[in-house]
Amino acid sequence: MRSYLEKMKASRVLLLVLVCSLLLVSFSTSLLAQTDSDTDTPADSIPAIAAPAQVTDLKAFDTDNDHGHSITIEWTLSADDGAGAKSVISYEIMRWEPFVRDSVMAARDSLGWVQARINKFEKEIPLAEESLDEVLTGQPFLDSLSFLVAYDEKDTSFVLTSEYVDKTLRDTIAAMKRDLPVLKVRAPLLPARFDSLLILLPKEYGKYPDATIGRFDSVGTAVSGVTSHENSSAVDSRSPGFIPDFIDYYYRIDVQTSDPNIRTTSEIVGPVQSSGQWFNSGLVPVLIAILVFTILTMIFVQLAKKGMDLYVRPLAGIEAVDEAIGRATEMGRPILYVLGLGSAADIATIASFTILGRVAKKVAEYQTELNVPCYDPIVMAVAQEVVKSAFIDAGRPEAYKDDIVHFITNSQFAYVGAVNGIIMRDLPATNVYMGKFFAESLILAETGAVAGSIQIAGTDEIPQIPFFFVACDYTLIGEELFAASAYLGREPELLGSLKAQDYAKAVLLASAIIGILLINIFPEYGETFKSWFEVID
Amino acid sequence: MLSTIAMVLSAIVGLSLIYLLIRTIQGHPVERRIVFIYIGLAVVLPLLMNKTLPLPITKDVIKLYDQLEKLQPGSKVLCAFDYDPPSAPELQPMAVAFLKYAFKKDLKIIIMGLWPQGPQQAQQAIEEAMLDPIIAGKNLVQGEDWVNLGFQSGNEFVIQSMGTEFKRMFPKDNRHIAYGDIPLLQDVVNFSNVDFVINFSAGKPGTTEWVQFGVDRFGFDMVAGNTAVQAPMMYPYLRTGQLKGLLGGMTGAAEFEKILDEKGKASTFLLAQTFAHATVIIFIIIGNLAYFSSRKKKMAGTP
Amino acid sequence: METVSIWIAAILTLGIFSFLYKDNPLYKACEALFVGVSAAYWAIVFYFDNIYKKFYEGAVTAEEPDYFLWIGAILGLLFLTRLIPNIGWVSRWPMALIVGATAGLWMVGYFVSNAMNQIGNTISNIIVRDAATGFIAWGETFGTLVILVGVLSGLVYFFFSKEHKGVFGATAKVGTWFLMVTFGASFGYTVMSRMSLLIGRVDFLLGDWLHILR
Incomplete structure (x- = not known):
């Protein structure tokens, strides 16, 4: 019995030796192969x-x-980028990720995907059921359809x-019908699983550098x-590459x-967390400018309310309005008021409402006819109120x-066509x-000129002013339109x-004057002064 | 044959203009319909001649081209089509030339429109670009090489909202495929993920809105192709660098075609444009002569 | 089919051109057709893009409905209260929202793009030197001067609190000149634009319709 056991032991030792020697041989061969290839490369390739x-x-x-969800990384270029060995082609930004993040992304x-499939099934199953009988009956070709299936030995037709x-x-x-209810039960569980995984993330990130x-x-x-890169994602937690805020990143x-x-790796920096800011400090100059402007507005509105006489220089175009209404009354012909193509929220349209109010009042007093064709339905609604x-x-x-104020159409040239028609017919x-x-x-003003009407125009669309200039009797340039509404109102x-x-x-x-003087005399101060005006957030 | 007849006729028309000039000086003003006929001839005859003009390329177009040249193959370019068929003669050649260039250069194109017909114009431009044998040979796939997100109403609010997320404004493309299922848009969240923006604009909403609500807020690089009416208003933005390049009207389109080496409609229209301009200039002179001579007569008439 | 549509387009184009001679029934017919078709087109576009695509698909049938859209829809419906005289005033609420939101959005936009950035860029060295040689670049310097004088005198012209008299009046006059030159340039560009449109139409008539071109 003992001798048998010893024999067993001996055979085991023998086996062990054999395995070890095999391993050694394979290892040394692989090592040799590697040295071979190492010696080969430099000789005849790059x-x-x-x-x-x-x-x-x-x-x-x-x-x-x-708004958060973004981390900026900055660095100094490698000594071999553009200089030294000039071997650098790019920089790869690496972030430490716990493996659990993969599960988050998969979820x-x-x-x-699941929700889309459910919707698809829900929509398509009843349709498929309904049309099944219809599709299959009266399709004689189905019975005669045969396919030739080729095998190695023989051909089989199917x-x-x-x-x-x-x-x-x-x-x-x-x-599909059987799976659908199951899917519908399981699908709503998915967002919860996704959310729970998201909650898990900070803890896992905290385990760096495990x-x-x-x-x-x-x-x-x-x-x-x-020398810089912004690692950012959208705010939505389901967007690709989402970066949660308040998590330690390396x-x-x-x-x-x-x-x-x-490639050469750098030292590791971290932890760093992303977070959103309530206040964009880059926009401080704009805030100051708007505050100053708002305060000025409030002061002057108060002064005007207290009855202080605020001088506005007279504008020729506006003085002409009353005269033109008088002329229309004398001739017994209507007045056409065009509010333009702006929306009710455009400042120019709002200014135009004030002027329309004034014109309409005079028209009512003189008992002249007024016609206001509109391009925008909302503008029409407001204009009706105004008139x-x-x-x-x-x-x-x-x-x-x-029907003094009426809608035409929301298409530019169709609107013009219609207004032209009105001008030529009503004169x-x-x-x-x-x-x-x-x-x-130009099309409007030209037609009006041909019809022999007195024309008064005003717009803040600078490219259009030349046309009004040549074809109208009076033109309010840009801001003069807003001034006119203040002057009249x-x-x-x-x-x-x-x-x-x-x-x-x-x-x-x-x-502008101070800045120009500064930049030409004291360039340093000038540049600082200039930078207060250049805002990009 | 047709071309020769057109040339002879042009010469006759040119001579008759001198006759009109003399008649005006003699105190016979030209009737407006005559002006229309001349403008009509000035457009029709050069088109029949089928000739192109040598064209110097302006600084602004070179600037724009340099920006495009900087883009690497695979760069994502957002293309906003903010115009409709009435402005197509000026803007469509730009769009076609750009798309041909972009597809040849393997740029990835994301199309959208703040005008309802804009994306349709884009579709036509794409179809025309696809006729080019080199581009046809590339077998480009919608959704992978280009995508048309369609129209979204809301004007400048759309741009503002796209600054946070494109998907919110364009949940589906024009084929009704969900944003998330489009391969090209996998990594595109907002403006930070596109390399460049180009806008073809005929009015409002257009380049002004893109500069004020896009460039100035989200800081991307943008160039624009504008109708000639709009172009002068964009120069301030060009000077300050808020716009990186500008194509103005049909001349801009023709220069663009030339610099990209994509001969198209704008180049063939240039001669007609030149003739029409010359005619307008002559009529401005005639008109002023008539105005001053009539004023002189009035002055002489008053005691 | 395409031939039919080309013929329709050609006839309508000629119909509109006929206005150049004088107003006539064909022009009126084309005009009415254009107005009608475009009104219908916009109605359809607004229905499909706003009510159907944006609202119905976004807030009703979507996987994750965007409930904020309901607020917009309700405000939109409030516009219709105009049709009921007694509660017509309610329609001012959505209007107030539109005007307020647009004004707020544009206020910052205008200040940044049209006031601050533009003034920032006006502040520049008057004398421009060639980067390579260091000599004064006369052309560029002249350009900077023109822009400078133009911006400053233009601003003075649009100053409404003071009558245009004396030095102020003279500066405003210079501003007027600058404005006129701008308008001239703008006019030129617009003529170019209009000619392009005409060329586009003539190209259609001669090419697609009559096949004379190409």
């Missing part, structure tokens, strides 16, 4: 690239003045019968010569060369008819064009804001 110098001064910080992908098609289709539909639970992954590349930069195997109140103010509410004594105008300006709000605008312009004018 010379090996030396590992490039790593990037230095690596910094990672939360991107400023944003996110399946969220949309006949597609209607019974077969019918069974397969019904089976498929039945399977190599068993995470690794460095590429999150972007920057080409050579670039970054490093790999310097890449034309050989993918030769109605003007008629009431003039003490002639009975003269107001809803208005006066045409007033106030508001936003585009390509139609004499309302404290309008007058006050016009004054505030004037002072804002004075401030801008002074700033």
Whole structure:
């Protein structure tokens, strides 16, 4: 018995030795093979690239003045980028990722996918069931359809019968119907799973640098010569590459060369967290400018309300309005008022409403006919209100008819065509064009001139002003339109804001002059001064 | 044959203009319909001649071209088509030339429109670009090489919202495929993920809105092709660098075609444009002569 | 089919051109057709893009309905209260929202793009030197001067609180000249634009319709 045991032991030892020697042989062969290839390469192929110098001064910080979910990484170029060995082609931005992140992303992908399939099934199953009988009956060709299936030894033909098609289709539909309720129960659980995984993330990120639970992954590349990168995602947690806020991230930069195997990693920076800011400090100059302007407006509106006489220089075009209305009355011909193509929210259209109010009031007093064709339905609605109140103010509410202000169409040239038609048929004594105008300006003004009407125009669309200039009797240039509405309306709000605008312009004018003087005499101060005006957030 | 007849006729028309000039000086003003006929002839005859003009390329177009040349193959370009058929003669040649260039260079194109007919114009431009044998040979796939997101109403609010997320404004493309299922858009969240923006614009909403709500807020690089009416208003933005390049009207389109080496409609229209301009200039002179001579007569008439 | 549509387009084009001679029934017919078709087109576009695609698909049938769209829809419906005289005033609420939101959005946009960035760029060295040689680049310097004088005098012209008299008036006059030159340039560009449109139509008539071209 003992000898048997010893024999067993001896055989085991023998086996062990054999295995070890085999391993040794295989290892040494592989080692030899490797040395062989190593000695081969430099002889007749591209010379090996030396590992490039790593990037230095690596910094990672939360991107400023944003909605969060973004981290900016900055570095100093590798010594071999554009200089030294000039071997750098790009920088790969690497972030430490716990493996659980893959599950998070997988859950996110399946969220949309499953829901889409459910919707598809729900929509298609009843349709398929309904049309099944219809499709299969009266299809004689189904029975005669045969396929030739080639095997190695012999050819077999396969006949597609209607019974077969019918069974397969019904089976498929039945399977889909069976799975659908299950899917519908399981699908709503997915978002919860996704959310719970998302909650898990901060903890896993906190375990850095445990190599068993995470690794460095590429999150972007920057080409050579670039020294910063923004690693950002959308706010939606289901967007691709989502970066949750308030999580510890670690970054490093790999310097890449034309050989993918030769790269140099940098030191690792972190932890860094992303977060959103409530206040965008880059926009402080705009805030100051708007505050100054608002305060100016409030001051002047108050002054106007207290009855202070705020001077506005007279504008020829506006003085002409009354005269033109008088002329229309004398001639017994209508007045055409065009509000332009702007929306009710355009400042030019709003200014035009005030002027329309004034014109409508005079028209009501003089009992002249008024026609206001509109391009925008909302503008039409407001214009109707304006004209109605003007008629009431003039003490002639009975003269107001809803079709004084009417809608034409929302298509530019069709609108022009229609207004042209009105001008040529009605031959208005006066045409007033106030508001936003585009390509139609000349066509309208030309037709009006041919019809022999007195024409008064005003728009803030600078390209259109020349056309009004040549074809109209009076033209309000740009801001003169807004000034006109303040001048006519004499309302404290309008007058006050016009004054505030004037002072804002004075401030801008002074700033420009000071800036130009500074930059030409003391360039350093000038540049600083200039930078206050250049805002890009 | 047709071309020769057109040339002879042009010469006759040119001579008759001198006759009109003399008649005006003699105090016989030209009737407006005559002006229309001349403008009509000035457009029709050169088109029949089928000739192209030598064209110097302006600084602004070179600037725009340099920007395009900087783009690497595979770069994603957002193309906003903000115009409709009435402005197509000016803007469509630009769009076609750009798309041909972009497809040849393997740029990835994302199309959208703030005008309802814009994306349809884009579709036509794509179809025309696809006729080019080199591009046809590439077998480009919608959704992978280019995508048409269609129209979205809301004007400048659309641009503002796209700054956060494109998907919110364009949940589906024009084929009704969900944003998330389009391969080209997998990594495109907002403006940060596109390399360049080009806008073809005929009015409002258009380049102004893109500069104010896009470039100035989200800081991307943008160039624009504008109708000639609109172009002068864009020069301030060009000077400050808010726009990186500008094509103005048909001349801009012709220069663009030339610099990209994609001969198209704009180049063939240039002669007609030149003739029409010359005619307009002559009539401006005639008109002014008539105005001054009539004023002189009035002055002489008043005691 | 395409031939038919080309013929329709050609006849309509000629119909509109006939206005150049004088107003006539054919022009009126074309005009009415254009107005009608475009009104219908816009109605359809707005229905499909806004009510159907944006609202119905976004807030009703979507996988994750966007409930904010309901607020917009309700505000939109409030516009219709105009049709009921007694509660017509309610329609001012959505209007207030539109005007307020647009004004807010544009205020910052205008300040940044048209005031601050533009003034920032006006502040520049008057004397421009050639980067390579260091000599004064006269052309560029002249350009900078023109822009400078133009911006400053233009601003003065649009100053409404003071009558245009004396030095102020003279500066405003210079501003007017600058404006006129701008308008001239703009006019030229627009003539170019209109000619392009005409060329486009003539190209259609001679090419697609009559096949004389190409």
